Amino acid sequence: MIDIVDLHKTFGENKVLTGINLSVPAGSTCVILGGSGSGKTVLMKHMIGLLHPDSGKVIIDGEDIVPMGVDDLQRVRNKFGMVFQAAALFDSMTVFENVAFPLREHTRLSEDELYAKVRSKLDLMGLKREVESKFPADLSGGMRKRVGLARAVVLDPKIVLYDEPTTGLDPITTDYVDEMILAAQQGLGVTSVVISHDISSAFNVGDQIAFLSKGVIVAHGTPEELRESQHPAVKVFLETWFGKN
Amino acid sequence: MTTQTPSKPAPSEPGLLAQSVASFGKGLIDVVSTIGGVVTLAFDVARWSVRRPFRLQNLFAQLDFVGVGSIFIVGLTGLFTGMVFALQTSEAFALFDAESLVGPTVALTLTRELAAVFSALMVTMRAGSAMCTELGTMRVTEQVDALETMAVNPVQYLLVPRILAGLFMVPMLTILFSTAGMTGAYFVAVGGLGISPGTFLTRTQQWLEPVDIYEGVIKGAVFGVSVALICCYKGFNASGGAKGVGQATTEAMVASALSIFILDFIVGIVMH
Ligand SMILES: Nc1ncnc2c1ncn2[C@@H]1O[C@H](COP(=O)(O)OP(=O)(O)OP(=O)(O)O)[C@@H](O)[C@H]1O
Ligand SMILES: [Mg+2]
Numbered sequence: 001m002i003d004i005v006d007l008h009k010t011f012g013e014n015k016v017l018t019g020i021n022l023s024v025p026a027g028s029t030c031v032i033l034g035g036s037g038s039g040k041t042v043l044m045k046h047m048i049g050l051l052h053p054d055s056g057k058v059i060i061d062g063e064d065i066v067p068m069g070v071d072d073l074q075r076v077r078n079k080f081g082m083v084f085q086a087a088a089l090f091d092s093m094t095v096f097e098n099v100a101f102p103l104r105e106h107t108r109l110s111e112d113e114l115y116a117k118v119r120s121k122l123d124l125m126g127l128k129r130e131v132e133s134k135f136p137a138d139l140s141g142g143m144r145k146r147v148g149l150a151r152a153v154v155l156d157p158k159i160v161l162y163d164e165p166t167t168g169l170d171p172i173t174t175d176y177v178d179e180m181i182l183a184a185q186q187g188l189g190v191t192s193v194v195i196s197h198d199i200s201s202a203f204n205v206g207d208q209i210a211f212l213s214k215g216v217i218v219a220h221g222t223p224e225e226l227r228e229s230q231h232p233a234v235k236v237f238l239e240t241w242f243g244k245n
Numbered sequence: 246m247t248t249q250t251p252s253k254p255a256p257s258e259p260g261l262l263a264q265s266v267a268s269f270g271k272g273l274i275d276v277v278s279t280i281g282g283v284v285t286l287a288f289d290v291a292r293w294s295v296r297r298p299f300r301l302q303n304l305f306a307q308l309d310f311v312g313v314g315s316i317f318i319v320g321l322t323g324l325f326t327g328m329v330f331a332l333q334t335s336e337a338f339a340l341f342d343a344e345s346l347v348g349p350t351v352a353l354t355l356t357r358e359l360a361a362v363f364s365a366l367m368v369t370m371r372a373g374s375a376m377c378t379e380l381g382t383m384r385v386t387e388q389v390d391a392l393e394t395m396a397v398n399p400v401q402y403l404l405v406p407r408i409l410a411g412l413f414m415v416p417m418l419t420i421l422f423s424t425a426g427m428t429g430a431y432f433v434a435v436g437g438l439g440i441s442p443g444t445f446l447t448r449t450q451q452w453l454e455p456v457d458i459y460e461g462v463i464k465g466a467v468f469g470v471s472v473a474l475i476c477c478y479k480g481f482n483a484s485g486g487a488k489g490v491g492q493a494t495t496e497a498m499v500a501s502a503l504s505i506f507i508l509d510f511i512v513g514i515v516m517h
Contacts, residue, residue: 055467
């Protein structure tokens with residue numbers, strides 16, 4: 001489904017990605033772990049063509065999106081939903097219009113159907129009716145994040161990219177979001193890529209976990225395999241959570 | 246063998262001349278790269294403006310903001326410009342008994358030159374700055390990226406309506422400016438300075454040709470597009486948070502104003 005082959009990306013002097021290889025099979029959930037500033041967001045933006053690599057391939061459903069022009073890219077992006085780390089809501093639109101936006105752009109639903117759809121996604125995120133008419137600037141950080149989640153999944157995309165979906169959410173909502181990711185995978189066969197700092201979430205939702213360090217994936221496998229990893233960066237990272245063996 | 250490298254001599258301070266040349270050179274590179282970027286963007290906008298879906302709602306919102314929203318301020322500027330101009334010229338013409346030429350002089354200057362230039366400057370300050378900060382904020386808060394991930398082309402969605410609004414509305418505002426200016430000039434000349442209404446109007450009519458009005462309208466369209474393009478370009482390519490957006494807006498204002506005066510000269514040459 002998503003195949004990344006030898007991906008390199010440099011910003012000026014800053015070598016962020018230096019040969020990423022990662023494969024996410026259809027219908028699975030891949031969690032990307034890594035320290036702050038290790039390039040997780042940059043990697044995710046390459047998957048949907050927001051950033052252009054210096055070299056390497058990003059293969060989505062058998063098509064390399066790196067050399068694609070805008071039209072082809074637009075077609076491929078219709079398969080995606082993306083949750084941004086800082087939500088990236090349109091601040092000129094209300095919460096309702098934000099979530100309705102992808103529907104208005106890509107479907108011909110009647111206003112009633114549209115409302116029902118938006119409402120169901122907001123319900124899923126535990127956002128009440130009175131939130132609908134608010135503007136993003138009037139929401140708390142966690143609420144904004146949840147609106148961003150609702151907007152990303154409103155078209156029921158085949159692939160969802162989550163950039164730290166649960167950072168800044170309370171534990172109950174975090175469980176909610178984890179459940180939603182799992183439910184989407186099991187019920188609808190959605191392929192998910194999740195960037196996370198929360199190791200318990202990562203082990204909860206991930207079929208496979210990839211660990212990004214110094215521009216490469218240093219460990220990749222099932223949660224159990226990752227637990228056994230001997231790579232020093234991974235060990236240090238996991239020890240903070242599981243304690244030293 | 247010693248591991249210490251001899252300390253380098255301190256680099257000599259570059260002379261004042263070298264510094265000025267360097268800063269001039271950097272300025273020139275900035276100008277050239279901005280022009281390149283704006284021209285590329287212009288082609289992109291042209292291409293996306295003829296493609297479906299046509300975003301009429303966005304277009305009307307921008308027409309309203311750029312055009313309707315500027316009516317008051319452009320009308321007021323026009324009125325006072327006409328009044329001041331009538332006052333100054335009548336004083337000069339009175340020296341050789343040519344007050345009858347006040348009307349035509351004000352009319353020609355307004356329609357050919359001032360209306361388009363001043364309208365475009367007012368639109369730059371009022372609407373251009375807003376375009377630049379809005380787009381810049383959308384860029385640095387990843388709203389533009391979000392649009393792209395939703396398979397919506399940001400050039401088509403955000404820029405095309407703004408550029409078209411500049412293209413259509415600045416010429417209209419130019420006409421408004423001239424009209425308001427002539428009204429102001431009439432009241433000052435006739436009411437304040439005692440020039441007879443008949444002289445003012447017939448003389449103006451004799452001198453003013455339709456081509457003078459076209460010139461102003463064409464200039465308005467050219468300035469409108471260039472100002473909108475520059476403000477959109479700067480905002481759309483902003484980076485570096487709030488500070489970056491502020492800097493982009495400053496640059497956009499300066500570049501837009503400069504472009505108005507330079508294009509005024511170029512269009513003037515082409516049309517005469
Ligand atoms: N558009 C950009 N231009 C220049 N440098 C960038 C850009 N985007 C990211 N970087 C750099 O790339 C590196 C990785 O950034 P990235 O946002 O991917 O980190 P991250 O792993 O997502 O961190 P965090 O967990 O804190 O979100 C950083 O050093 C950052 O400065
Ligand atoms: Mg990040």
